[in-house]
Amino acid sequence: MGPSMPPPYDPAVLAPVEGAIPQPPGSSRTRPDACPGALTLHQAADGLLARIRVPGGVLSATALIGLAELSAELGDGRLELTSRANLQLRGLDATAATELATRLQTLGLLPSLAHERVRNILGSPLSGLDGLGQADTIDLVQSLDRELCANVRLAELPGRFLFGVDDGRGDIAAAATDVTLIAISASKIRLWPGDFAVDASHAVTVALALAEAFLDERNTQTDPAGQAAWRIADLVDGPRLVARRALHRLRARGIQALPSEPALGVLAGFAPEAPLALGVAEQRNGLHSLTVQIPLGRLLPEQAQVLAEISGRRGIRITPWRSIVATDVADPVTAAESAHDAGLGTEDSSPWLGVTACAGRPGCAKALADVQHDARAVAMATRTAAASTSLPVHWSGCSRRCGRPAGASVDVLATASGYQVSDGEGRTHQAAGVAELASTVEALRRG
């Protein structure tokens, strides 16, 4: 997959705004936002589902243990990792809702009830740990989250609206976020849409101005059914119009937002969205990080316990690639052994690397198969595959293909008579049974 580059610099975006910008006539949204949250639970076939936002994927060991206990007591015992580095609890019943909210507040995971579904912030998982990137952007993520929660109007953002904070290494810049902040240095941040370059002290203000500008613009554009956009990309000419409105706001506040220099070297570092390497890495402070793959993105209570025990002061970082980084690990050899023994993927030859699956049966009523079970069986049967050099593979219980990763991947789709396996380049096979599926999937993943 090629990097999802921000739009090229467009001077028109930053041209003086002529005339009055049309003012929003009021919300024209007709369909309620169905995005699940911690308070707005989603009815799935296996019970209610709660999605807990974890801005930047940053979570303390205490909160991780608290969530694992919550899932064991109120749900099915697992913590489900999403492609936005959030966590989900499944199998809840309606009587659990109040207890869930109360305990999430105690854990510090519900700082604003009104904003709980809009705290969608991806962050570079290794920022401030390995010395790469242009700056440590964890404080920027936390500041963005705080100010987002303090902005009453931004509680109106759709649950799908996504911020991304990249520390300059290009891992999050390559993801399809609505508002992207990229560290050029410790004191300069570049933002899209609009290609603004601002002092770091103004970065949050500019990011929130872009989000407010999206709300303004979405109220001027609706589809034929009267439905407003959920994302900037859903708007006609969205990035340019949102940037124009944001610029208008910023000038009114006296904030100077200048176009970036297109030739800035940091752009050359943008990489395609790709999983982090698994295993131990040295940190700048002499301690280590340990990145582990969570099999099919489902973390069991005993695995959560291991990660909480081996991580140090800065806890864990959940990544958008269904992996978790344990930070400030004091004894990396023992930690890696413990994680491996708990069933987590600790090296790039792990059979779990690059394997994802939707909920499938019994979690989803639309599913034609228990894709979690079948993906697990096939992953175990192909455990000698060189997974790190293979295409990702995604298993889907129906043609909606929920959770399918962006970019090239092998598509395994449940059908009435088995699975259809295709690589997106015209090679499609029908397969059934673990052995046949394993050989077919492995051949397509190797290209």
Ligand code: SF4
């Ligand atoms: S892809 Fe289909 S079966 Fe899987 S979770 Fe989505 S709707 Fe359900």
